[in-house]
Amino acid sequence: MSTIDKTSGLADADFAGDARKQSNLGDAFTDYVGRLRGGEMGSLPALLGLVVLYVVFGLANDKFLGLLNQANLVVQAGSICLLAMGLVFVLLLGEIDLSAGVTGGVCATFTALAIVDHGQPWWVGVLVGVAVGALIGFVMGCLVAYLGIPSFVVTLAFFLGLQGVILKLIGEGGSVPVRDEVLRGLAIKNIPPLMGWIGAIVIVAVFALLSLRQYRVQVARDLSRPPFALVLIKIGALAAVVLVITGLLNQNRSIRPNFVIEGIPWVLPVIVALLVLWTFVLGRTAWGRHLYAVGGNAEAARRAGINVNRMKVTAFMICSSMAALAGVMAASYSGKVSPSSGGGNVLLYAVGAAVIGGTSLFGGRGKAINAVIGGVVIAVIANGLGLLSQASWINFVVTGAVLLLAASVDAISRRRRSAAGI
Amino acid sequence: MSTIDKTSGLADADFAGDARKQSNLGDAFTDYVGRLRGGEMGSLPALLGLVVLYVVFGLANDKFLGLLNQANLVVQAGSICLLAMGLVFVLLLGEIDLSAGVTGGVCATFTALAIVDHGQPWWVGVLVGVAVGALIGFVMGCLVAYLGIPSFVVTLAFFLGLQGVILKLIGEGGSVPVRDEVLRGLAIKNIPPLMGWIGAIVIVAVFALLSLRQYRVQVARDLSRPPFALVLIKIGALAAVVLVITGLLNQNRSIRPNFVIEGIPWVLPVIVALLVLWTFVLGRTAWGRHLYAVGGNAEAARRAGINVNRMKVTAFMICSSMAALAGVMAASYSGKVSPSSGGGNVLLYAVGAAVIGGTSLFGGRGKAINAVIGGVVIAVIANGLGLLSQASWINFVVTGAVLLLAASVDAISRRRRSAAGI
Amino acid sequence: GCGSDDNGGSGNESSEGGGGAEGGEAGKIGVILPDTKSSVRWESADRPALEAAFDEAGVEYSIQNAEGSADTMTTIADSMLADGVTVLAIVNLDSESGAAIQEKAASQGVATIDYDRLTLGGSAEYYVSFDNNVVGELQGQGLADCLGDTEANLIYLNGSPTDNNATLFSAGAHSVLDEISTYTAVGEQAVPDWDPDQAVTIFEQLYTQADGDVQGVYAANDGLAGAVISILEKNGVNGEVPVTGQDATVEGLQNILAGDQCMTIYKSATEEAGALAEAAIALATGGEAETNGTTEDSEGGRDVPSILLEPVSITAENVGDVIDDGGQSAADVCTGEFAQLCEDAGIS
Amino acid sequence: MSEYPLTGEPEGSAPVTGEPLLELRGVNKSFGVVHVLHDVDFAVYPGQVTALVGDNGAGKSTLVKVIAGIYGRDDGDYLFEGKPVSVNGPRDVGALGVEVVYQDLALCDNLDIVQNMFLGREEKNGLALDEATMEARARDTLGSLSVRTVKSVRQSVASLSGGQRQTVAIAKAVLWNSRIVLLDEPTAALGVAQTRQVLDLVRRLADRGLGVVLISHNMTDVFEVADRITALYLGRVAADVPTREVTHSQVVELITAGRSGSLGIAENPATATV
Amino acid sequence: MSEYPLTGEPEGSAPVTGEPLLELRGVNKSFGVVHVLHDVDFAVYPGQVTALVGDNGAGKSTLVKVIAGIYGRDDGDYLFEGKPVSVNGPRDVGALGVEVVYQDLALCDNLDIVQNMFLGREEKNGLALDEATMEARARDTLGSLSVRTVKSVRQSVASLSGGQRQTVAIAKAVLWNSRIVLLDEPTAALGVAQTRQVLDLVRRLADRGLGVVLISHNMTDVFEVADRITALYLGRVAADVPTREVTHSQVVELITAGRSGSLGIAENPATATV
């Protein structure tokens, strides 16, 4: 019977087909291609859509691929990426937070007022903002979890109510400036090149160390593991990406001879740090596991002893806290908070970003990286169209069309998956 | 063993407990209370929320309950009720249409342009608008059904793109007037009192006739049926409601002696007619049944031979066509179409209306009447707050709070249902 | 029957008529303001100025805000008519909805006034406003004054594409700047909903596209100007590139004091509200108001009796005028780092 | 591999009335990297109960879903009455007169029992649904399946017990004038009396000339009603034999080991014989 | 009604080691107008397998869910080791050491096998999850249950066959050091070999001193492993007897008719005796 196993590829002994024994690079590659063909595309389709956008805009305008514009893009994408990352947490539960954008506005107002009116240092201001965000999330989460009001209605009510709060705080039609060195610097300043290099090298080194240590443990305990060559290739790839980006952004990209702009925008490390944090929380902690479980089958999660209500409340708190950071980042970029901050289509764009990246609105599927990729897609559209300076109506139409294009690349490449019946 | 059945209420013979034999009023009432206590509340909680709002606003302002204001309320609620009714169809599938509001704007623009620029009569204009709506719905439906792009993204793209289309059609900062006698009359004219009386009596008579005929058939074929007294009570109740409303609205409600305002606003019969139509379609036709099935379990529907894709496309077409009517009604109310028609929070309010009324965002649960009740809730909030004339930030906050209040009445009274594990 | 607006302790934010109003014979005046977001003025300047004027005259009144929605405005108008106002003043969000409101009011025998914006095809008795064409021209002239006779590349950042006033402002500015042959327009874009957050990205892209070779920026109001300055600061040229504005907001005045913004437009709300109050009270008591001209309503084919006021261009020299007029308070403008600048400019 | 000589069949089996009604030839099906069905041949004969047996995960349900048109085939032929037909979804298969009870039941939880039973084939009365007729027919069919604890046929299926749900699914499939009925573990959740009724029903259907396929892990049931047994082993047909030619223990061996004496898959699957 | 004299029990039954581990007394449960459980008394003894039998819709699963804390009781007492405990949800019951295999399985389709098995009780390594340990333990447990066709323990449970899903649910429940295990039709979808393994496991668990409750419609299985049988009939306890005191056909009669000879519910339920 053992002959059958080898030829059929199906297991006869317990889990003989398990990946434990895979050990050379060719196998790993075949396996990857197989998984791709089976529909497990991850973020690949969204990345593909992004590549299409880059090619289109790159051809349409010669400034688009320029260093200056790409650095600007990083800053422009910052706020929406943070907001979308926060939204992933409630979307994972199958809930929605319509108020996230406005929550960001309210929190940024608190931050700005703490600094301007109360003379607090920037970090106190940010803490105040995040605390307000967490509080808002807590209240909404409780209403959703314990009273059982649909999150659409709760957050719609907060969307409206919080607009009133901003109006009240800022004074109708006014604005609060954000002139703090550090906060403003977040959007308009860059990391000194030397520091950038050091940071980049440290990141690569840490990653290499962790990867190698993990591999050593896997070997020692005889667990399933990738081939060693693959580990090396992954380290190499990360090093290349990090160092090339650092190298490029450390060049002077100013368009005026007497003014130097060089270094990595401060926004970038903030986003990367939060991305790493949330990826760890979602993928590697019990809390993250429980979040997926509640989103996938709340009743099963409840039966497994998970406190579903607490999961909901914490998810809303994280979402609103991230919205607070997004609001502060938006304020840092525009230099002020105004009553329209976080209103308008901000939220729709952020949810759209998460969904384009591959997060499901029905809960249970999504990652932090999805939000970042989707956020970049949205930012690229605005950035590219901004360079083309067309009439407003054309901008609207093209934005819609491009959004659809980016999403359909994703949809079409995922069709296999649904054909596989999963 | 037959003794067991009688005392336990459980069936031993096949379906002996079935409602077929119920035949007196007391039983019917007990049964109704039992169902209420079991959590099958229907629209009762939303109606309760509405009553709360009426009491609060009635106490806060003595004009609120006045005839004139209530007649205005009917007209103000018209557009959102139509929009929400349309949205119920896509919500039933577990999809969403973010573009519905803007679709209404585009369609109303086409209607207005057909009348103003091309001198068409009003009904041609409306037909053009609805046709454009159906076309938009068709395209969106196809993208959702056949390409498999999430409806959130598709309709977000259309939400943006269609704003561009309106801008292009109307021109920046422009607007198109709606001065057609009939269309304007829809919002500002009333049915002549005599005609109103005749209509009301016809409606009551038709309802009585249909109810009695149905009862006759049920008796003849020995099917499960309500007690005869209940049939009579229902007819009586409808007659009372219809005739009292007609009577009230047929009084002169003008506040100026030299100007008479009397009769049922034209908006009301339009809404009632569409409500009856869609209630019939959803509840009594195979297509409606299939819509619920697809929303409840798309895979089961597919296995039952239902063309799921076609259901999606048709649902989107109905939604957009209803949005067109809503857009025309909004234009009739404000007397023009502008580039911002249907934008802003219109859509969120409409979805909120459907959800407050009891429609689920996850599909499979909802009725046309839910949308109307929810729409009235939203309209009452705007109307009541308008009479109180507070600063705008207070309006925002109170709107949010009241929305939450209306929804929590619903949520709390539904808790029993979830406690029952359904 | 309108003497029963005594909804007790509903807070002092209530705009209901003041306590001493014995306005049974004078009738009630209703005012509908357009929005809260396009500009500070409606809620922070017009509302108090109107309240003060009406209180002074001892008439009953109700002031509400349509929050930028024409439907809301129609709803408010309905309820005011239901409430028995005898004079209705509106700042229309667009001519058609405004005309519809006025049509309905007229049909109930209520007199109407166009405030700040003319309702084309409407039936208002009077038009009280600043001249919007003049605003754009003053902005253009102000930018030209700051730039001087040099070669200059200009970027135009217009207001909302759906707002007709934005179109007028831009046209006015172009009418001045396009005449000056040394100026070249290198980019122009409208900002949806006057949203300053979107304006930042829009301007950054226009600036990048122009390779930073920009010597002056037309920004339609102070909010947009602030967005522009944010990007100029990022590129180290704030203060070197003049930027226009409008509305004389705290933000705008501070930017002018700091030298980052070239000018703003001040439309004295006190003045305008006073004019409106005068006209409304006159109508409410059955009299006539004093006009200083007419404005042509091209659509309605009539000349509307008008009370037209002159906007004022504000530069670093005359920031004090705004504060003296009560447009902004010195305390708001001269906070923190601006205290010194205020002192230098002679503002206290 | 596992090629059962179709021509040689009638000799030793229950009376096969001519051609198979439905036949699959050389069907393969993979989900991504998982190859679930290997060159499967399968036939359904009119008037016969074919039992499809196999270990958990052998591919029985997958085979049923391929027949039902829910999954596409990777390759292989689909013949109905000897003629190849193109099958692109459950609608096509339904049109051929094939009814299926799925292992995962596939009921709409938001609909009631009657609505589920008539889903996709509602009785109509002009435009409107004929609820009265549907209710009456549903009540009759359910009654005949020994369902006694359901309070009302207007109960939502979400509130039914496991066995009640299964009965509804079975009732739904036998309500129609179909030519083939596939039942994927129909008695798994049923009580003693209900199981009895379903087995009787299966026999009755076959006697009426329908082709019936029964999947079950209960060998007693299989031997009671089946005319032929097809055994799947790791996605391959290990045997396709008339019931009376095999014993209970032989079938169990086929299921768990893939071969039993001369029956089953040979050591080298490439040369496997029946 | 149906009051089984607890004190009289040990004489004729399998060795009952003292007190019941868990006991329900006079429990009622209604869903809206449907009264599902009537004054139910139920006990689980350590070291014994209690079979809970009954017709479809008799209320077995409802009873299990009441025990598991998923449904609240309308009235009645809940005792653990003789002491009343307050149970407000599955967490409280889990804390008592009660594990349940639900008839509807309750797995998260978006998680893989290992993730489902350890859901709510993940192994940790500081803050982070200890995936390696969990994977190894899951593999061992599944292996012992004769699951042979699962390709990888990292497969999503959505892609598993019916029997594989059921095995995962069982494996999930027996992974822990619990004191009581409730199994609601655990072998319904299992193959011959897997059923064997589960029955052996059930016996082994009881022999280890756990209280085991087994719901099954298969009388052969029940008689093989159960020490006592509790029969439900239309939501009432019809009998609660040691296995060796009843015969196969008596139990079937109890299930289908509610009474058999001197056992079962009397004509008038108000005076029902055992």
Ligand SMILES: Nc1ncnc2c1ncn2[C@@H]1O[C@H](COP(=O)(O)OP(=O)(O)OP(=O)(O)O)[C@@H](O)[C@H]1O
């Ligand atoms: N969508 C899918 N993706 C990946 N693998 C799948 C999928 N569906 C089924 N499988 C695998 O295919 C194999 C056969 O599954 P199938 O459901 O046909 O088994 P079965 O014979 O019906 O078993 P059971 O008796 O347990 O119902 C199993 O190993 C299962 O894990």
Ligand SMILES: Nc1ncnc2c1ncn2[C@@H]1O[C@H](COP(=O)(O)OP(=O)(O)OP(=O)(O)O)[C@@H](O)[C@H]1O
């Ligand atoms: N949520 C609910 N609402 C209303 N009735 C319900 C609900 N859940 C179960 N019931 C009813 O309660 C009765 C008992 O159901 P239960 O699931 O306990 O039966 P069971 O004994 O487990 O049957 P099976 O052997 O079919 O699994 C059934 O008649 C069922 O219809």
Ligand SMILES: [Mg+2]
């Ligand atoms: Mg199966």
Ligand SMILES: [Mg+2]
């Ligand atoms: Mg059960």
